[in-house]
Amino acid sequence: MAFILWVIAVILVVSGIFALFRGETLWGIVLIIVGLAVGPGGYSIFR
Incomplete structure (x- = not known):
């Protein structure tokens, strides 16, 4: 999942x-x- 994000x-x-x-x-x-918000590193809305 992290790789896909x-x-x-x-x-x-x-x-x-x-x-x-x-x-x-x-x-x-x-x-x-949006790319920074979706990505698993740094800030992520899926955390």
Whole structure:
């Protein structure tokens, strides 16, 4: 379960970074925050 959450978090953060480079600032920030909230390391909403 932790591995799946880690993979999802990585995908969300990378998508957020790409959104920032495309100029979609708000969407990029939202994706990065959601990625950090889902990931098993650091802050996680599934803790």
